[in-house]
Amino acid sequence: MHRQVTWTKVLTPGGKWSGIIGRGRLVRLTALGGGANVSTLLYHADNPAERYNMPDTLKAQHTAHLTKGHVLMSDNGRVLASIVEDSLGWHDPLGAYTTRALTERRYGRSTYQELRNDWLRNARDNFAMELVRNGLSLRDLVPVVNFFSKVRCDAEGRMHFAAGHCPAGATVTLRTELDTLLIFSNTPHPLDPARTYPSVPVRIDVLPAEPVDPDTDLCVNLRGENRRAFENTWEYLALRRELG
Amino acid sequence: MSDFVRKESGLREEDAVCDAVIPAGEGWMRDLEPGQVLRIVDLEGNQAVDTLFYDADNPEDHYSAVQTIAAQGGIYLTTGSVLLTESGKPLVTITADTCGRHDTLGGACSAQSNTVRYAHEKYHMHNCRDTFMLMLAERGGGYSKRDLAPNVNFFMNVPVTPEGGLTFADGVSAPGCYVEMRAETRVTVLISNCPQLNNPCNAYNPTPIRLLIWNP
Numbered sequence: 001m002h003r004q005v006t007w008t009k010v011l012t013p014g015g016k017w018s019g020i021i022g023r024g025r026l027v028r029l030t031a032l033g034g035g036a037n038v039s040t041l042l043y044h045a046d047n048p049a050e051r052y053n054m055p056d057t058l059k060a061q062h063t064a065h066l067t068k069g070h071v072l073m074s075d076n077g078r079v080l081a082s083i084v085e086d087s088l089g090w091h092d093p094l095g096a097y098t099t100r101a102l103t104e105r106r107y108g109r110s111t112y113q114e115l116r117n118d119w120l121r122n123a124r125d126n127f128a129m130e131l132v133r134n135g136l137s138l139r140d141l142v143p144v145v146n147f148f149s150k151v152r153c154d155a156e157g158r159m160h161f162a163a164g165h166c167p168a169g170a171t172v173t174l175r176t177e178l179d180t181l182l183i184f185s186n187t188p189h190p191l192d193p194a195r196t197y198p199s200v201p202v203r204i205d206v207l208p209a210e211p212v213d214p215d216t217d218l219c220v221n222l223r224g225e226n227r228r229a230f231e232n233t234w235e236y237l238a239l240r241r242e243l244g
Numbered sequence: 245m246s247d248f249v250r251k252e253s254g255l256r257e258e259d260a261v262c263d264a265v266i267p268a269g270e271g272w273m274r275d276l277e278p279g280q281v282l283r284i285v286d287l288e289g290n291q292a293v294d295t296l297f298y299d300a301d302n303p304e305d306h307y308s309a310v311q312t313i314a315a316q317g318g319i320y321l322t323t324g325s326v327l328l329t330e331s332g333k334p335l336v337t338i339t340a341d342t343c344g345r346h347d348t349l350g351g352a353c354s355a356q357s358n359t360v361r362y363a364h365e366k367y368h369m370h371n372c373r374d375t376f377m378l379m380l381a382e383r384g385g386g387y388s389k390r391d392l393a394p395n396v397n398f399f400m401n402v403p404v405t406p407e408g409g410l411t412f413a414d415g416v417s418a419p420g421c422y423v424e425m426r427a428e429t430r431v432t433v434l435i436s437n438c439p440q441l442n443n444p445c446n447a448y449n450p451t452p453i454r455l456l457i458w459n460p
Contacts, residue, residue: 049388049390054310054351054394055309055350055351055352055394056360058349058410059350059351059410060360062409063408063409063410064349064404064408064410073360075354075356075357075373076356077354077357090408094310094313094314094349094404095314096311096313099311102332124330124331136390138330139303139304139306140390141308141330142393143309143310143393143394144310152406152408153318153319153404153406153408154406155406156318157318157404158317159313159314159317159319190314191314191317225360225361228359228360228363228364229360231364232356232360
């Protein structure tokens with residue numbers, strides 16, 4: 001069925017955005033060119049000390065990559081968001097995010113003074129600004145999800161960035177399961193060997209989600225671990241909700 | 245399976261300025277001065293040692309699993325690995341390692357993650373995240389849950405497959421294996437000697453560790 005987009009925003013190359021997106025919404029990211037990367041942090045809006053936890057997410061689902069059916073778990077055993085659609089099959093949870101030092105080393109030094117708004121921004125500075133905007137600080141930095149990127153590990157544990165993984169038009173859609181503070185940074189993947197700064201806008205669309213059917217929903221039923229994380233989430237909501 | 249790189253230390257136990265045994269289920273938190281060397285000994289083998297590091301002069305800049313592995317281009321930690329903060333500052337360098345591989349993707353167990361991974365009935369079981377929080381509470385000085393980022397698991401083996409799978413393999417450590425690290429700055433070390441009973445990370449039998457410190 002057709003669902004009305006309720007909000008849309010384009011992240012320019014190097015751009016950032018943060019905001020609280022209430023539970024029960026779809027958040028669709030669309031790469032408007034090839035080779036996109038969006039480094040993403042997630043916090044529970046009710047209590048941002050609860051946040052996306054990379055190890056808890058990966059070990060519960062026995063995976064080192066993220067795609068449709070996986071959920072992004074908090075460090076309190078709950079689901080912040082589910083991945084309900086994905087045209088790529090692999091998004092990277094291991095590859096970190098860019099810093100100013102890395103960005104200057106790879107692409108050359110650039111300053112606002114010289115280039116005005118075309119200067120080359122980095123994820124750490126973007127996150128610093130958005131964390132502080134939301135009452136948090138750099139101590140709240142944790143491993144990110146790098147949407148649209150793929151990093152494969154070989155038998156020796158070496159990390160290999162998959163060039164050409166993300167074509168123009170690639171999409172991934174999250175469904176918020178709790179009120180979630182999302183912080184997006186449209187900055188290159190730290191392991192992307194390209195010498196020119198990727199110039200790929202990414203569109204964010206927010207739409208209403210259909211109610212979750214616990215019996216048939218892919219993310220709930222992917223494995224027992226997912227169901228128990230949803231049960232923890234529903235328990236939290238039951239305790240918080242107004243008594244009817 | 246890759247070859248494990250094992251390197252022995254030249255330091256002598258009798259020269260250590262600190263020598264402590266930490267039973268399973270207990271924690272340890274203290275500062276290292278630059279150049280001091282910390283050795284963690286897996287006394288009985290196959291014991292996971294969950295460890296976090298902070299820049300002691302700026303505790304907001306904590307250990308970063310992903311900055312560390314991205315900078316070295318590989319997910320396993322061993323001799324030569326430099327453990328970095330979120331800002332990229334070196335905290336410690338692993339200088340000796342008779343185990344040969346350590347994990348930094350598996351994180352620390354918690355009551356909540358135990359309910360997700362195993363069963364809701366596991367909620368009561370002791371866990372690393374609780375030990376971390378008790379240590380932070382006793383330390384004071386403004387530390388809070390916000391400072392608990394994903395950690396290192398010394399002596400633990402969590403292989404990633406080329407297809408992107410994550411597995412918890414049997415331990416790669418053995419009685420008496422140790423890992424040694426040199427402080428590159430003033431570093432606060434936070435350890436939970438893991439009490440996990442639900443998976444093979446401790447061979448279902450959590451055991452004590454020994455910690456030694458040498459001056460430069």
